[in-house]
Amino acid sequence: MRKKVLAVMVLFMAFALAANAAWDFEAYQKAMTGSGRKVNISAKTFAAVSARKETAAKTVQKYLDSHFGKADPALLEAFKELPREYFMYNYEQNVSLAGMAYEAQAKPWAVGYGSALSDYLGQAYMTQLAAPKKEDVVLEIGTGSGYQIALLSRMVKEAYSIEIIKPLGEQVAKIFGPLGYANVHTKIGDGYYGWPEVKGGFDIIIVTCAARSVPPPLLEQLKPGGKMVIPIGQPYKRGQFLYVYTKDQDGKVHSKKDMGVFFVPLKSTAFGDKLPAK
Numbered sequence: 001m002r003k004k005v006l007a008v009m010v011l012f013m014a015f016a017l018a019a020n021a022a023w024d025f026e027a028y029q030k031a032m033t034g035s036g037r038k039v040n041i042s043a044k045t046f047a048a049v050s051a052r053k054e055t056a057a058k059t060v061q062k063y064l065d066s067h068f069g070k071a072d073p074a075l076l077e078a079f080k081e082l083p084r085e086y087f088m089y090n091y092e093q094n095v096s097l098a099g100m101a102y103e104a105q106a107k108p109w110a111v112g113y114g115s116a117l118s119d120y121l122g123q124a125y126m127t128q129l130a131a132p133k134k135e136d137v138v139l140e141i142g143t144g145s146g147y148q149i150a151l152l153s154r155m156v157k158e159a160y161s162i163e164i165i166k167p168l169g170e171q172v173a174k175i176f177g178p179l180g181y182a183n184v185h186t187k188i189g190d191g192y193y194g195w196p197e198v199k200g201g202f203d204i205i206i207v208t209c210a211a212r213s214v215p216p217p218l219l220e221q222l223k224p225g226g227k228m229v230i231p232i233g234q235p236y237k238r239g240q241f242l243y244v245y246t247k248d249q250d251g252k253v254h255s256k257k258d259m260g261v262f263f264v265p266l267k268s269t270a271f272g273d274k275l276p277a278k
């Protein structure tokens with residue numbers, strides 16, 4: 001009997017260890033290679049990046065505390081779990097930007113093809129504004145680097161994301177597997193029309209590109225009680241604002257203006273845009 005208990009304990013510890021497998025330089029290199037990307041930082045640079053992470057997490061906490069009263073602990077956990085350096089990559093030039101992760105002054109980074117990885121404070125802010133819960137099904141429009149949807153995926157049940165730029169979306173689709181993020185689902189397409197094949201719709205829709213007006217298909221795909229966070233404004237112009245749309249249980253939609261932001265435009269045939277070449 002004792003032996004059995006011991007065996008179960010050893011097994012449990014082995015699983016716990018595997019689940020918490022250390023994120024070290026070796027693991028980073030393996031995951032990068034596994035996702036078809038180049039490693040161009042040294043072990044020393046990797047260590048320097050890792051050493052900056054705690055300060056960045058504290059900065060996020062303070063930022064969220066000041067805006068929301070208190071930072072969501074689940075969001076802080078997710079931020080700490082995610083290796084941001086893994087998402088810092090320029091796919092057009094095929095070079096890693098990992099060495100610059102957790103910069104003291106949070107800023108956006110170009111990931112190629114005109115797309116960007118948003119700054120980490122803005123991403124944390126939009127996440128808490130969306131208020132994700134464990135059982136939620138989330139849709140993001142604008143996969144970009146994949147960081148935002150990866151962050152959300154740690155806090156919810158299923159995480160869907162659409163990217164319109166094919167060469168970017170195809171490469172980024174490969175980066176979630178090596179991290180074991182099995183609940184992230186991606187596709188290439190015009191996110192204006194949402195992802196209607198996902199039956200039942202979404203608890204949260206987060207748009208990470210600036211729309212000239214609210215896409216009605218996205219409001220339709222919001223569940224009753226659901227919430228959409230969306231930047232609205234003109235392409236490449238100042239004066240874009242985040243809006244929060246909520247759908248009540250009766251299906252009525254309410255909107256609220258939030259803070260000023262700056263995002264790359266949401267391109268869509270619905271706005272008369274010429275779409276990126278296939």
Ligand code: SAH
Pocket residue numbers: 114115116117118141142143144145146147148149162163164165189190191192208209264265266267268
């Ligand atoms: N969420 C990203 C940042 C996205 S930048 C991150 O965490 O890094 C905005 C992205 O939206 C760009 O990659 C752009 O190509 C994409 N985009 C623009 N219009 C789109 C559309 N109609 N559907 C899906 N993606 C779109």
